[in-house]
Amino acid sequence: MELTHQCLACGNALVGRSDKKFCDAYCKSSYHYKKSIDGQRGSFYNVVNNQLKKNRRILSYFNKAGKAVIRSSTMLERGFNPKFFTHYWRNGKGDIYFFVYEYGFLKRKEHGVEKYILIKWQDYMKL
């Protein structure tokens, strides 16, 4: 009696030995290609990269003028994660701004509301 099972790539029924997993070499290679892409997506490097990109997008959205003050909750709701940044800069007063590429942010409490002061990287800021 022959066992019927499915190709892992396309789902077509396979007839024959139960250890056969794919219709043909094409299905086999497309399955492994997709698996490697999925693996990359979930890798630590990509998780960090994607969050940095998202943070930068959110910072640039709220900081079109080069300087802005935004409620931190507004940014967090959009997926901003302050733990992910590329570098920091300390101003003359000792405040430490965290940067995501050219966009900087500093957490500040004003009248009991947590806000982010947003700035943009300037040439005089030295790394």
Ligand SMILES: [Zn+2]
């Ligand atoms: Zn197949």
